[in-house]
Amino acid sequence: MLKIINGEVFDPANNINGEVRDICIENGKIVSSVSGGRTINASGMVIMPGGVDMHAHIAGPKVNIARKMRPEDHRLDPQPRTPATRSGVGKTIPSTFTTGYRYAVMGYTTAFDAAVPPLVARHAHEEFMDIPVIDKGFLVLMGNNEFIMQQIAAGEREKLQHYVAWLLKATKGYAVKLVNPGGVELWKSGGNAHGLDEKVSGFGVTPRQIIQSLAEASMELHLPHSVHIHCNDLGIAGNWETTLETMKALDGRNGHLAHVQFHSYGGRPGGLFTSRVPELVEYVNSHPNLTIDVGQVLFGDTTSMTGDGPLAYMLHQISGRKWINVDVETEAGCGIVPVEYKDKNHVHTTQWAIGLEWFLMMQDPWRIALSTDHPNGASFITYPQIIRLLMDREYRRERLRKVNLKAIGKTTLPDQNREYSLYEIAIITRAAPARILGLVNKGHLGIGADADVTIYDKHDDKERMFACPRYVIKEGDVLVEEGYIRDETFGRTFYVSPCYDPAIENDIRDFFQRYYTVDFENYPVQLEHYLVRPQEIATKQ
Numbered sequence: 001m002l003k004i005i006n007g008e009v010f011d012p013a014n015n016i017n018g019e020v021r022d023i024c025i026e027n028g029k030i031v032s033s034v035s036g037g038r039t040i041n042a043s044g045m046v047i048m049p050g051g052v053d054m055h056a057h058i059a060g061p062k063v064n065i066a067r068k069m070r071p072e073d074h075r076l077d078p079q080p081r082t083p084a085t086r087s088g089v090g091k092t093i094p095s096t097f098t099t100g101y102r103y104a105v106m107g108y109t110t111a112f113d114a115a116v117p118p119l120v121a122r123h124a125h126e127e128f129m130d131i132p133v134i135d136k137g138f139l140v141l142m143g144n145n146e147f148i149m150q151q152i153a154a155g156e157r158e159k160l161q162h163y164v165a166w167l168l169k170a171t172k173g174y175a176v177k178l179v180n181p182g183g184v185e186l187w188k189s190g191g192n193a194h195g196l197d198e199k200v201s202g203f204g205v206t207p208r209q210i211i212q213s214l215a216e217a218s219m220e221l222h223l224p225h226s227v228h229i230h231c232n233d234l235g236i237a238g239n240w241e242t243t244l245e246t247m248k249a250l251d252g253r254n255g256h257l258a259h260v261q262f263h264s265y266g267g268r269p270g271g272l273f274t275s276r277v278p279e280l281v282e283y284v285n286s287h288p289n290l291t292i293d294v295g296q297v298l299f300g301d302t303t304s305m306t307g308d309g310p311l312a313y314m315l316h317q318i319s320g321r322k323w324i325n326v327d328v329e330t331e332a333g334c335g336i337v338p339v340e341y342k343d344k345n346h347v348h349t350t351q352w353a354i355g356l357e358w359f360l361m362m363q364d365p366w367r368i369a370l371s372t373d374h375p376n377g378a379s380f381i382t383y384p385q386i387i388r389l390l391m392d393r394e395y396r397r398e399r400l401r402k403v404n405l406k407a408i409g410k411t412t413l414p415d416q417n418r419e420y421s422l423y424e425i426a427i428i429t430r431a432a433p434a435r436i437l438g439l440v441n442k443g444h445l446g447i448g449a450d451a452d453v454t455i456y457d458k459h460d461d462k463e464r465m466f467a468c469p470r471y472v473i474k475e476g477d478v479l480v481e482e483g484y485i486r487d488e489t490f491g492r493t494f495y496v497s498p499c500y501d502p503a504i505e506n507d508i509r510d511f512f513q514r515y516y517t518v519d520f521e522n523y524p525v526q527l528e529h530y531l532v533r534p535q536e537i538a539t540k541q
Contacts, residue, residue, distance in 0.1 A: 001026050001037025002476055007047040007455060010426040013435070013444030017423045023047060025451040028475035032447055038478075042455050045470060048426045049443050050109030050452030051383075054433035055228075055258055055293045056374035057305050058099050059113050059127035059138070061120045062326070062334045066093045066305050069324055069336055073303065092302045092375040100132035100491075102381055105480050107454035107469040109491070110434070110442055111380075113138040114228065114258065114373075115179060115307045117332040118145075119518065121171035125530040128493050133474060135442075135450075135535075137494035139228050140171050141307055143178030143210055144185040146330040147511050149203040152213045159507070164217045165500035166508065170524035172495040172531060174437075175225035176218050179307035180232050181210040184333045192310040193232050196245050207232050208249050215253040221498045222539045224438025226254035226291070234259075234311050237267035240276035247283055247290060256436060257284075259295025259373035261355040273350040275411040277357040285363045291436045292362075295373035296355035298382050299343040299403075303375045309333040330515050339376075349404035351377075353411040359390055360416040365424050369433040383429070388463035390420040425466075438537065439494070451476040492533040 004023040009016050024034045057063055067073075067090065074089050089095045094102055103111055116124045116138040128136050142148055142164065151160040164176060182200040183193035193200065196208035215227040231246045233239035243263040247255075257263070266274035284290050304315055309325050312335020316323035319337065327333045341348040355377070362368045370387075374380040389396050400408055408414060420428075434443025441450045453473040459465035472480035479487050505520075512520040527534055 001034040002473070002478070003034050003037065003039045004042050004047060004453065004455065005039060007042030007045045009047045009445065010422050011049065011445040012423055012427045012431040014446045016445075023445055023453060025453075025473070025476040028451050030445055030447055030449045030451050040455070040471060044458060046422060046456040046458060047445075048107070048454050048456070049430045049445050049449070050454055050472070050474065051107050051429050052433040052437070052439070052443050053103070053108055053111040053371065053374070053380060054369050054437050055114045055295075055371040056111050056380055057113060057115065057376070058111060058136070058374070059096065059131065060116050060124035062305050062336065063093060064123075064127070065324060065326065066303050066336045067095070069322065070303060070338060092379045096127050096130040097132060100134050101485060104133040104472055104474070105483060105485070106381065106383065106467065107456070107472050108134065109452040109472070109474050110135045110439070112136060112174070112437065115139060115141055115177050116171070116173065117141045117328040118167055118171045118173070119328055119331055121173060122525050122530060125172065125493070125525055129530070129532050132488060132490055133479060135491035135494065137174040139175050139177035140168060140173035141177050141179060141332040142167065142214060143181035144332055146185070146203070146515065147508070148214070149185070149200060149205050149210065152205045152209050153203050157213070159504060160213060161217045161220055162500040162504040163508065164214070165221055165498040166504055169497045169500070172493070172525045172527060172534070174494055174496055174537070175223050175228055176214050177228045177230070178211060178214060179230040179332070180234065180310070182207040183232050184307065184309055187310045187333060188327050195242055196232065196249060211246060211249055212253065215250055215255050219254055223496060223498065224537050224539065225436065226256050228256045228258055230258045230308065231263045234262050234308055235314065236269050237265050237271050237273050238269055239263055239265050240280060243280060244283060247287065250289060252289055254289050256291045256293070258293055259371065259376065260292045260358060261295045261297065261351060261377065262373070264354050264358070273347050275350060275354045275357060277354055277361060278412060281358060281361045284367070288367070291367045291369075292358070293369040293371040293433070294355050294358050295371055295377050296386050297341055297348065297351040298372065298378035298385060299341045299348065299352065300378065301338070301340045302378055303336065304339045305334065305336045306376065307332055307334050309335040311335065312337050315339060329517065343403045346404050346407040349407040350411065352403065353408055353413040356389060356396070356413055357411060357416065359420075359428075360418045361412070365427040366432050366435065368428055369436060370428045384463045384466035387425055387429075387466045388461070391425065391462045393417060393419050490532060492535045493531045494535050494537050495531070496539055497536050498539045
């Protein structure tokens with residue numbers, strides 16, 4: 001039992017905005033009252049739910065390959081700034097163990113991996129077993145799955161829905177992820193998909209059909225999270241038109257657009273980027289079926305890892321740095337390349353500004369989540385820096401003077417005067433990502449919620465404040481105190497198990513016999529062996 005008294009509570013899901021309240025915890029849940037146990041006096045402190053990172057890359061083969069590829073990333077900063085950066089191995093690609101504790105000491109208690117090919121789901125779960133503290137789950141890559149494209153081409157809508165349900169159940173995954181739909185399949189033979197209506201050779205389907213079909217399947221299966229889309233043409237000047245077409249293609253269907261900063265570029269392919277955030281944010285503001293996370297870029301060295309193989313190759317060609325590409329049988333692919341964002345570089349400054357424009361121009365904070373697409377835009381440990389940029393207008397103006405001024409002059413960022421409040425920060429880092437993911441017990445402090453609580457000392461420097469909470473409580477246990485780990489625990493793995501017609505397995509088995517190197521019987525993940533603390537999130541049947 002635990003009681004937190006006298007703190008200023010920011011709990012947007014329950015319309016609590018800085019009210020002094022007590023938080024009572026028993027058996028890992030928020031309760032109305034407790035008798036006995038420990039009391040924490042939070043006078044003069046800020047209380048929020050535990051942070052929720054809805055889009056990151058923290059587990060699975062691509063992350064492990066990147067760790068092997070970049071030994072230089074494991075040399076720690078000799079002058080670390082916060083507890084989050086001075087423990088464990090790896091700066092932009094931390095080890096599994098380090099990942100859990102770096103999230104925890106920053107006040108985050110839940111994180112989702114955004115892209116796992118079904119064939120390697122077992123590997124991702126094995127790494128989840130080694131990530132301490134945080135609750136987690138992963139999104140399953142389906143946008144270039146050959147069986148799916150066959151069903152779309154044949155007009156087999158019901159068979160497609162049953163296969164999606166089977167795939168989620170077999171992998172113990174959480175939701176449907178699309179990465180450059182159709183484009184990664186074309187990349188396996190040296191091509192790519194530009195726009196939504198280019199045919200995928202061999203299948204006769206288009207990215208538009210893939211997006212619409214899987215958005216509908218996600219809704220018909222009543223998955224807790226809508227289809228999660230990494231649009232075509234990521235990172236290419238002029239891609240804002242493809243992004244807008246993707247939004248329009250959803251046409252009332254629910255959809256989440258990932259790392260939207262990377263998809264908001266004007267200009268011509270091969271040329272300098274310009275910002276087209278005003279046009280895109282206007283559309284999102286007026287279409288409540290859409291949610292987004294930002295994928296904010298920050299300056300410095302990081303690692304790009306993506307299911308978008310042609311994008312990684314493009315980055316390799318631009319930078320000349322080492323590069324790895326992996327094709328995953330009939331399902332997906334990925335590319336990995338080191339990246340350094342430079343504050344005097346025109347393109348990099350434009351990317352940095354575009355992310356901030358999205359945050360500052362989006363009217364409804366409930367439909368936008370803070371992310372860096374870790375580690376693609378920056379490491380997740382930089383979230384406090386982003387929070388300071390959003391909350392402190394004068395600090396933002398100071399940073400504007402130190403970047404490429406010509407690039408900044410072509411954006412609206414110098415004209416943005418908005419400052420986020422603590423209430424709004426609690427929305428975009430906690431309440432909104434939990435709601436977008438459909439995690440009803442996360443992101444708030446109402447009765448019955450998971451007792452994940454972060455307590456911050458108030459400070460004018462919001463980066464310092466959010467980088468080092470006074471206390472972090474996970475399921476009622478005080479795990480972090482004064483910036484140091486005081487206890488050990490392992491979080492849960494969230495997954496879905498939607499119903500499907502068992503007859504679909506005959507078709508899947510036949511497909512495996514013809515195209516897979518893995519036997520059908522060996523493909524599904526065994527719940528009892530690979531999920532230490534499994535928690536099924538219900539879907540409506």
